[in-house]
Amino acid sequence: MPYTNLFSLQEKVIIVTGGTGVLGEAFIRGIHEAGGSVVILGRNQEEGEARAEELRAAGGQAIFAKADVLNEADLIAARDLTLQTYGRIDGLVNGAGGNLAGAVIQPDQNLFDMDLPALRQAFELNLFGTLQPTLIFGKWIAESERGGSIVNISSMAAQSAITRVLGYSMAKGSVDNFTRWMSVELAQRYGDKVRMNAIAPGFFITHQNRDLLTNQDGSYTTRGAAVIRNTPYQRFGKPDELIGALVWLLSDASAFVSGEIVSVDGGFSVFSGV
Incomplete structure (x- = not known):
């Protein structure tokens, strides 16, 4: 393949969970601009439909499927809609996640008086909200003739201790572990057909x-x-600054890359503070 085409997502269908969020908006736009067809998943139907229409108006291919990443039936329905519309799935971006107020440990809070239900909820959203879509969409990718790429979203909170955000940090650390573990299992069972990597954003302003x-x-x-x-x-960071890494990991340019956690963080993860 010519070098200039390696980064193209032409004829690729990419599912993006969390596609109605701030970073999700950059993800779907970047995939569209690289030539890919986008399936936007999220809980905000009004926003999701508007984003899909915007991409279609710009000449792209896009649909929205209302789905909660922790609801298996929603994800199965979204998979079926995708296959009915496009006939294939070539990539998955596990963009859904985020923090919960109850899972934050405040400075004046008793350290041994944590809100365990909230911590579990944050853990489920970020880890199982990544794992469950992988099982449902990834199975189709792995068993298809074309194969494809799965990109998870990690965080700086997985790499070092960031105060307060305990639930989120534990979950994102587990996302990193899952990314490495699953990349090996996929390779051992399916060869080079399916790769899994993650992007670890630095600090971006979100809702x-x-x-x-x-x-x-x-x-x-x-x-x-x-x-x-x-x-x-x-x-x-600016949300658009995540697009380059995302397109690279979804495209054929990263065909020999799997199990990597790619930091896009302005140097935060390597700075000692001195």
């Missing part, structure tokens, strides 16, 4: 963390300032 990192006037909170201080680029 969930905006109030933790920035004040209403746009200035940094104490926590936001600490993040900037420990990010060599001295700024937060």
Whole structure:
């Protein structure tokens, strides 16, 4: 294949869970711009339908399927809709996830008085919300003639101790472990047909963390300032800056890459603070 075509997603159908979120919007747009057909999964039907229509208006192929990543029946229905519409699945982006207020350990909270139900909920959303779509969509990818690529979304919280976000950190650490484990099992059972990798974003402003990192006037909170201080680029990431890594991992350009956790973080993960 010519070098210029390696990064193309032409004739590839990619499912994106969490496609109605802030980062999900960048994911679906990047896949569209690389020539791929997009299946947007999310719980916000109005937003999902609007995003699919926007891509279609721009000349792309896109559909929306309302689905909760923890609901097996929703995912099966989304798989069936995808196959009815396009006849194949070539990739999966496990973009659904996020933090929950009850799973955050506040500075003035008794350390031994954690909200265990909330921690379990955060763990289920981020880990099993990655695992369950992989089982349902990944099975079709693995057993198809074409094979394909699965990309999970990790976090800086999986790589070092970030205060407060215990539930989220444990879950994302497990996502990293699952990514490595599953990549090996896939290779041993299906050869090079299916690869699994993950992207570990640095700090990006989303609906969930905006109030933790920035004040209403746009200035940094104490926590936001600490993040900037420990990010060599001295700024937060822009969602579009995740697109290059995502397209690479979904495209044939990464055909010999599996089990990797790719940091897109402005240097946060390698900076010692000195």
